[in-house]
Amino acid sequence: MKITFCGAASGVTGSCHLIETDKYKVLLDCGQFQGGNDPDKMNRAPFPFNPAEIDCVILSHAHVDHCGRLPLLVKRGFKGLIYCTDATADLVDVMLKDCAHIHEQDAERDNRKNARAGRPVTEPLYDTNDALDTIKHLEPVIYDTLVILNEQMKVVFNDAGHILGSAIIELWVTEGESTSKLVFSGDIGTKDRPIINDPTIIKKADYVIMEATYGNRLHEPASESVDRLLNIIAETAERGGNTVIPSFAVGRTQELLYQLNKVYDGHTPFTERLRNVPVYVDSPMSVTATEVFRANAQAYNEEMKDYILSGDHPLDFKGLVFSKTSDESKQINVDTTPKVIISASGMCDAGRIRHHLKHNLWNAKNSIVFVGYQAEGTLGRLLLDGATEVKIMGEPIVVNAQIHNLEGFSGHADRDGLFEWLSGFQQKPQKIFLVHGEEESKVEFAEFVKSRLGWDCTVIHNVCEVELGENTTITSLSTAEEEFADKDSVQEIRSRLKNALEDVSDVIENAETATDTKLTSEEIVQLKNRIAALEKEIINLGATVSK
Ligand SMILES: [Zn+2]
Structure with a gap:
């Protein structure tokens, strides 16, 4: 058996691993790259395999970094089935349509610029x-049921407790007389989360492919994060500000609603303080995803089921407003009542959240609360790392709002959670491969495991091929993820600068022609100065290159 780590090999996003025998090729996940130097280029790069030769895909869950390149796989010749749980199938339906829409919009925007520049x-x-x-191509299956993929492979999906429908995969592979068992962790959830079950402990494996997103971090308990969130919302509203929460449309948004429902529809110390603070969910996908959650009660935990039986719907309360159309979305920033705005994308690199950040970041009254992982290179990560000015849709925005990070809401197990899951194996697996984490996180987790259990973990650093057997060999492959992690060429820097320049020009053009704009003439002068500075930068760079 051979494994090729094709994505989430050097970073956290783009989860994709190829399992090969002499007869079959099966893909675990086919996710999209996010953040980093040039995610678009990484996503467009050829797969390190021929999609037409892949027999089937086993999909762990519906997050974009695990399913976002499936349409590309199909477009490039994949003909097989995509196995996933029934709830994942429903969520992937919502997710992929939304991704396609975002890609179409991005291309439209680029093409307006391309046309003007003759590109x-x-x-x-x-x-x-x-x-x-x-x-x-989706083939929904249910948890804990043996599914025969072909005469060499069988699979079981176990609840991963990460988002609704998420799975830890057990895969049995028979070659000749011998059968090996591979366990793919997918993303491992935390215990005692709202709505969903705890991650399943697996007792036996020959080979383990394991995520290590938070391999060197400990989260505060979820209940502390909930209290901190409620405090932030109340204090922000009391000083007349908005609380903006960038949130993954699928999973995190519904968990936030569940927690807020307890306060809004309950009798807690916060109920009175928040009574007049409406909660807006502004993301068409969150709205549809919430409907999918409401329709998939079979995947709920007991607490959630009891809640529904008691007559209160946990994802609905007085003061909750869903906005679907872009007019409804714009209205949120016109009305000055203090409010909570939950919007996607969770890492702020796309979607309506960018508009809300643009309208709220500059004002010190407001709060921005992060409730999920922010990959390197995303706007969310820049804000968390303390940026004092960011660029949103070509416009420089100063950061005066309070920035908070509540890791207790994380959908990922922290170091101790990951360790607890790994310790569940009753015997040392032959090989444990660590993926889906930044370098230090994987390395430190490997050291932690070694010190506690004496087990060696193999840290995957880049796209590579692993031949399993008595003498396991690892061969690095130079492909998309690695290549594009390299430094940009001067040409790329130039083209980025050019794009930046065009972005600023767009802002000015819009500002000068639109009548409802709030830009003052002073701000327009500032922007013009910025263009002049950028022009100078391009000229200098041009001079360096031509030397
Ligand atoms: Zn995930």
Whole structure:
């Protein structure tokens, strides 16, 4: 058996691992790269395998970094089935249509610039038709049931407790007389989360592919994060400000609603303080995803089921407003009542959240609360790392709002949670491969495991091929993830500067022609100065290159 780590090998996003025998090729996940130097380029790069030769995909869960490149796989020739749990299938349907829409919008925006600059047209990464084609390949299965993939492979999906429908995969592979068992952790959830069950402990494996997102971090308890969030919302509203929460549309948003419902529809010390603070969920996908959650009660934990039986719907309360259309979305920033705005994307690199940040970051009255992982290179990470000015849709925005990070809401187990899950194996697996983490996180987790259990973990650093057997060999492959982690060429820097310049020009053009804009003439002068500075930078760079 051979494993090729094709994505989430050097970083956290783009989860994709190829399992090969002499007869079959099966893919674990096919996720999108996010953040980093040039995610678009990494996503467009060829797969390190031929999609037409892949027999089937086993999908761990519906997050974009695990399913976001499936339409590309189908577009490039994949013909097989995509196995996932029934709740994941429902969520992937919502997710991929939304991703396609974002890619179409991005391409449209780029093409307006391309036309003005006389550059060729860019195609979207994939479009709505590709997403619809992909959905036809989904093969929903239920938890804890043996599924025969082919005469060499069998699989069971176990609850991963990460988001609704998320799975830890057990895969049995028979070659000749011998059968090996591979366990793929997917993303491992935390214990005692709202709505969903605890992650399943697996007792036996020959090989383990394990995530290590928080391999060197400990989260504060979830209940402390909830109390801190409620305090932030109340204090922010009391000083007349908004609380903006960038949140993954699928999973995290519904968990936030569940926690807020307890306060809004309950009798807690916060109920009175928050009574007049409306909660807006502003993301068309969150709205649809919440409907999917409401329709998948089979995957709920007992507490959630009891709640529903008691007559109160845990994802609905007085003061909760869903905005679907873009007019409804714009209205949120026109009305000055202090409020909570929950919007996607969770890492702030796309979607309506960017508009809300643009309208709220500059004002010291407001609070921005992060409740999920922010990958390197994303706008969310920049804000968490203390940026004092950021650029949103081409416009420089100063950061005066309070920035908070509540890791207790994380959907990922922390170091101790990961360790507890790994300790569940009753015998040392032959090999444990650590993926889906930044370098220090994987290395420190490997050291922690070694010191406590004496087990060696193999840290995956980049895209590589591993031949399993008596003498396991690892061969590095130079492919997308690695190549694009390299420094940018001067040409790339120039083209980025050019784009930046065009972005600023767009802002000015809009500001000068639109009548409802709030930009003052002073701000326009500032922007013009910024263009002049950028122009100078480009000229200097040009001079360096031509030397
Ligand atoms: Zn995930």
